[in-house]
Amino acid sequence: MTARLERYGAVTVLPVMAAPAEYGAHLRARIQPLMTGIGPVEAAVALTAALARLEARGERPDLIVSLGSCGSRTLDHAAVYQVDSVSYRDMDASALGFPKGVTPLSDLPAILPLPCPVPGVATATLSTGANVVSGAAYEVIDADMVDMETWALVRAAQTFDVPLVALRGVSDGRAELRALEDWTSTLHHVDENLAAVWDRLGAVLEAQGLRALDRRAPDRLDPAHPAAPELIA
Template sequence: MMLIKQFPDITLADTLFVFALEAEAGSVFSHVNTVFTGIGKVNAAIALTKAIHRQRPKLIVNLGSAGSQRYGKGEVVCCTRFVQRDMDVTPLGFARYETPLSDIPVLLEHGQAIPGLPQGTCGSGDSFEVNHGESPYDIVDMEAYVLALIARSEGIPFVCLKYISDDAGSDAAGDWSVQVHLAAEAFQRALFDPARQSE
């Protein structure tokens, strides 16, 4: 498995693979520890917190579909930076995306880069975004930010790979419903392909 290079002391048995939906995992990940959180930051927070206390993983790997106007459909991008894109308390004088009265930075950095994969910044929010041209993120999803935040607070290494299913534009919903089923095979190639392990 490709991740062994980054985490030589962590076994597959100690790794937790986190998906929002079973469709993103297919049957490819039936042999590993998985949790399916459901859609959105609240569901993701509840499911991952329960899984951590139940399984005590040494590594969390979030795999999921996402939209992007920078990366093409079918690409797998490694996200190492995260923004809570629907946090907006600007009327009270806070910066956009800033969580008030907390020590959480606007740009949350907690993730391991994977050699050979492009790196992106993921904006997570409880909406299906169709336009993010001027935003400080180049990938949009609905869960990764809170997963990274929880992993950081628990002191657990985190890997986040996103399969680009749509361009986060006007055709995003239709593209997502077609592309999401191809995600598992793309993740399999990125993580388990012997040719990539030699990179």
């Protein structure tokens, strides 16, 4: 499938997803995303290659929007959240004296902030890594949600000086994962809710353009009392 740039007012948008399982009927009716494959390596390689091709054709997008599922032990399942910051849980050079999450000998912080342009859609923090987090593994995660691509996508986007918005729907996390179906069983709800937030994002971009990205996260989400404005179950 060839990715299609979407246009909202003066803003061109490249939608990006990881897996066909997350790309349900509601999103299919709206977008034709770049499909990267699962995990940080596949995500970085695919997005970097796509942006290089687009730039060579003079079609570099104004904005990248990453859509997909995530895990969370505390947030409402099927609800969609804007990612207000992302960390990279695989990076650990603490044996060399670097704080966990900090890439050695770089000027990158351990946590990268992201824009949250859609009013009324709750925000949450995200941890990216190559492992599927389940059960007790959540105890060492210092973020509201987990995924396997967003940090890598942000770094690829930064290389081309393109901003990125990340939208994540919670597919799993409350119970131990034991089979593929434990991830996929809620994806049809996540698809519907992601599509609803996509429509709202498009309306914001139509009205405000890239100025909408100046809007940062409002009051931080309290995981003990999570807001879930986009929940269709």
